[in-house]
Amino acid sequence: MHSFTEENYLKTIYAISLRQAGDVSTNALAEVTATKAASVTDMLRKLADKELIHYKKYQGVRLTEEGERLALQIIRRHRLWEVFLVDKLGFGWDAVHDIAEELEHIRSDELTARLDTFLGHPQFDPHGDPIPTQAGLMPETEYRKLSEVNEGEAVRLMGVLEHSTAFLQHLDRCQLTLGCAVTLGEINPFDRSVRVVSEAGLPIFVSHEVARNLLVE
Amino acid sequence: MHSFTEENYLKTIYAISLRQAGDVSTNALAEVTATKAASVTDMLRKLADKELIHYKKYQGVRLTEEGERLALQIIRRHRLWEVFLVDKLGFGWDAVHDIAEELEHIRSDELTARLDTFLGHPQFDPHGDPIPTQAGLMPETEYRKLSEVNEGEAVRLMGVLEHSTAFLQHLDRCQLTLGCAVTLGEINPFDRSVRVVSEAGLPIFVSHEVARNLLVE
DNA sequence: ATAAAAATTTAGGTAAGTCTAAATTTTTAG
DNA sequence: CTAAAAATTTAGACTTACCTAAATTTTTAT
Structure with missing residues (x-):
């Protein structure tokens, strides 16, 4: 072991x-x-x-192959527990990382399998990260960074590259939640900040620093 | 810590x-x-x-008082996780002890509180053991051992004193589940084994060894 | 009451995972 | 191309939780 x-x-x-x-x-x-x-x-x-x-x-x-297999198994457990903590226990997505960091080490394949079933075989964790399969494969995603999207394009927020509490709480305050659709307004040529418009028509100002940590499709 | x-x-x-x-x-x-x-x-x-x-x-x-407070906190977490594993994930009551033994050490008061709420504030774990309160009190129970019950008495199975997989699986095979009502038949004076009758009228033969590990009310 | 047995503690040692300081290898810059 | 800087490894030490063997204390049995 x-x-x-x-x-x-x-x-x-x-x-x-x-x-x-x-x-x-x-x-x-x-x-x-x-x-x-x-x-x-x-x-x-x-x-x-x-x-x-x-x-x-x-x-x-x-x-090595074996090392990667083990790493993916641990990441799978971590992400499944994060889904549990957010979906079932009602934790905020900014509060689950440290707890999942402990839960991921509980060693029981049956526990992982049953948890996966209980959660409805989720494909993504609360931060939009893909959950490795039981077979040990990391699903591929084809997301772009919001900072690489052109003016006028309509995209959907699918994930984050930064997982800090501070960043996630900032997104909460901006009402930028995973799955929300936004249309890109003009990009400020000076600081590369950008205005995006939510489905509801609400304008949200996003700094370049934030935009390059947001994944969209 | x-x-x-x-x-x-x-x-x-x-x-x-x-x-x-x-x-x-x-x-x-x-x-x-x-x-x-x-x-x-x-x-x-x-x-x-x-x-x-x-x-x-x-x-x-x-x-010490502080030591007991900590011990009860750990037992509370252990028993709440056992309820989760059985009620939510569908584990058998004979399969949860070792996993709960690991989960009980996850250190987050908020996790314990949210888990408790999610489970509906259970009072007992899957083995009938009382769950200590958040305030750090162990609820008192007034159960007798089945081995101390008189012939003809009607009782309800409320808990077990032995938690081994072998013992719990034996109870499963006898269809002795927690909460089931039984009436005591005659006690064999030679080996103190006893015949009990279930609600459905099914006779079940219980050795003294088993009877003194069953709690009833 | 006291000697033998049982229980407990002390002494000294091990493995895992960490550290600091010193030695070594690799990289970088002139 | 070579000397200085940066990165990495080695050497030796610490802490936690465990061990065995020996010493000590308590209990038990005559």
Whole structure:
């Protein structure tokens, strides 16, 4: 069996791999796991011994097939629990990350399977992130960033790239909820902020910083 | 904050205190926690430093008020999760203990409160054990053991004293479910086994060993 | 009452996961 | 191309929770 800590490293390696090409560096892992590079090195040696990562000293790491399978299993559990917390318990989408971070480590395939059924086999978590399948596949999504949409286009808000409480609460205050349809107004050439118009005709001003963290289709 | 392991010790001290008078011995704890007496002594010193138990060397331990408050909080979470697993996810009552053993350590008062509401503020877990209140009180129950009931009496099955999978599955096979009404037939004077009759008139033979692990009212 | 048995604690050690400081390797800049 | 900077690894140490073996205290039985 793998420890809580090992699972978190696998998940983190997967997450970093998604947003950058090439192997994952020791320092990048140290930053995300909030530990020191020396501690990361220790753990990498251990994960390599277990053949969960490909690791050559000084060269960074990448998950093996088995490592990726485990990472996706943990991400699946995390996202299913987030759906539970929001849909069933009524938590806000900005309040579930830390709790799901603990729940994801409960080790029971039957629990995961029953939870999935109970929730109605959801495809996406409350932040619009796709839920890996039981078979261990991450569903592909074809979303663009709102910051890449042209004036006049009509799009639907499908996900977020930033998961911080502060960002999600900002979206709540702007009434930008997942699934809402918006039409792009003019883009301010100075700061690239943009006005979008909701279904209800309500104008919402969105900074470039926010727009590039919103996924639309 | 208190570690996973510390929480388990508190819960175990509480559980042992319930079924025997006087202080809890080091050996009793070693047996239940499946560790060695020397390890228990280490942990007792730590819990005493944190003022969660009263501890005098060689004299056994008992929970302080704060220790009992924490123990009841953990038991509350355990039992609420068991209700969730059985009522919402459809697990059998014989399959939930180990999973709840992990879930009980998820540390979020809001999670516990919302789960309680979601489940409809249940008073008892799937084994008939009372769920401690949010205020930290263990509800009193006035159940007798089936082995102490007289011939001819009509009683209702309210709980179990033994929680093993084997015992619970045995009850399932006998169609002895919580809440079912039975009337006591004759008690065999040789082995103290007893015949009970269900509501449907079905006769069920119950060994003394089983009868003294069944709680009725 | 006291010696043997049982229970408990102390002493010293291990593994996991972390740390700091020092050594080493790789990358970058002139 | 090479020296300085940055990244990474190694060495040695700490904490938690556990262990075994030995010492100590309490209990039990004659």
